[in-house]
Amino acid sequence: MTTSANALSITEQTVRELSRRLNEPEWLLSRRVDAYRAFASMAMPNPLAEEWRRTDISALDLEATLAAPRDAAATWSIGDEAPGVYARGHGLPDAFFFGEVSQALPKHEALLREHLHSLVLSTEWRLSALQATLWQQGALVYVPRGVEVEVPLHYLVSGAAGPVFPHLLIVAEENSSVTVIQETESPSGQAQSLAVGAVEIVARPDARVRFLEVQRWGDNVYNFSTIRARLDRGSRLTAGLVGLGSRLTKTKLEAIMDGDGASAELLGLSFGDGHQHFDYGTLQDHIAPRTASDLLFKAALEDHSSEVWTGTVHIQKGASLSEANQTSRNLLLSDHAKAAPIPVLEIEAYDILRCSHGASAGPLDEEQRFYLESRGIPKAEAERLLVEAFFQPVLDRMPAEAIRPRLEAALAAKIEAGY
């Protein structure tokens, strides 16, 4: 039994009040209450469990972070238009929706009821139960059958203070196409804070979904998130994670390929400095035949920063003629930085096409640095150029066109600050 439930500043009553304030229907209220009860009955994970051995959250003061007043906002925008709570236009049909979940309720209640927390469950661990209890400013992307949304959809979550619990649900119907960019940000130099987020992606047959998350939480945020996609027959997912902010991040990125011929491209880019810690757990789950996945994660680590990447390829019995690849590259820019790339291969099908993996961790190439320096480029700038060059191939593959200059500037500023 947990001792902290009563000590925490949230009670079943505060959950009911939150749901009432948001005008939520009964089913949503009861889901929040169920999640709250799960949260109250669960303990924090055992630090000795394999999944938590390399990620130490003992310094997280859950009670204090939850007691802080919540001040967060989200905005939704399509392409270049001004942000709002509900974005539309661009010649998209009425059935298309992009905006706050509460705005979607009247029209898409059945859809929300079917999919909200259907992929990321409230029972996974204590803080996923917390997220399912308190999530707010959630976003729904609904792309009807055959609709191709050409401009990227932009979901920005800004936390001014206190804990943040974002939620994004993407449902792409058969043969549709969409690009969604989620950005998270909050100021640095604040008291310890908490972010727990979930992203659920449902790709119907032959849908094409491109998702990019740019994580720029403040430097004292403990950030936990789960991004999970279920890919139907012939659908294609590209999911990219850019990790720049937070004190500690533990993110799961999982592609469940349960439709024949589905494919997933999983991309990661992170730059750590100070005492930042990133923990990425990825899953390429091949259930159906002829599924294909490709993963490329790159991390550059300065100072005392560290990263753990645990990448699982699971090719299940029925997944004949599937192929999977995973590559993890880690650049150690200081003697104190640490990277632990851990590939895990579970292959149960005997007739797969290919399964390859590679992982490395090491310092900058001495000869490359000397070459640049021998042309007059100072050491720090040479290293910066090489770090940017290191990221280039993964950046090129991310669905980042719309925010590329801003993203590159943020990355350059972060790298610059590291030197």
Added chain:
Amino acid sequence: MSTNRAVLRIEDLHVSVEGKEIVNGLSLTVPAGEVHAIMGPNGSGKSTLANTLAGHPKYQVTAGKVYLKGEDITDLAPDERAKRGMFLAMQYPTAIPGVTMVNFLRAALKAVQDRDVPVREFRQRLQEALTLLKMDESFARRYVNDGFSGGEKKRAEVLQMSILKPAMAVMDETDSGLDIDALRTVAEGINALHTPEMGILLITHYQRLLNYITPDRVHVLYKGRIVRSGGSELAQALEEKGYDWITSEIDGDSEAVAISKGSDA
């Protein structure tokens, strides 16, 4: 200082690599406007000398001094040397995927000139350099040395020299890997870049580059020291007779000892 006409002066240089002394007691002066050639058999220390002059961290100077335009640069970092006018055209230029030639060249020019070079001015310099070396414009958009053929790499080194306009160019085997047409283009490029204020040190195994660039002085490097110096006719003699007639003179005694030891065994 104006009386000091030496661009490069090396005094009794000793260099070790991983604890092994490769250059031992090398002295050399290259005056402004001159081309000197250093020739020598494999393993004589040619590349060690070249990399040491550029400040490669792997090469430790254990004794001696290197002066560039009268200034002691022996302990300077590679970028500080480059800013003072040192340039090494490398034998094996490193590929840097992810960094385009154009970004690299701009960063280098900005660093060497210590000013923001306007885009227009940079473009013009780049265009002139490409024309001089008969290189296509698309070259500038490629990643540094990435996927370059042997000849392209060597041209790219001279292209950089053309844009950075160093006071002292050390060219390490710039002729190797070039076919005859490329050799001529590269040599013509070097000749066109050679100003009366500039010194050039050509490091080469063969004398074929010297058919196009006439050196003022030729030095033979052997076992880490200069064992003979002469005019351009020395290169000719080396081409005809090889190195043995010089190296056997030096080795005479020690080799005789080695042979007698061998026959004893």
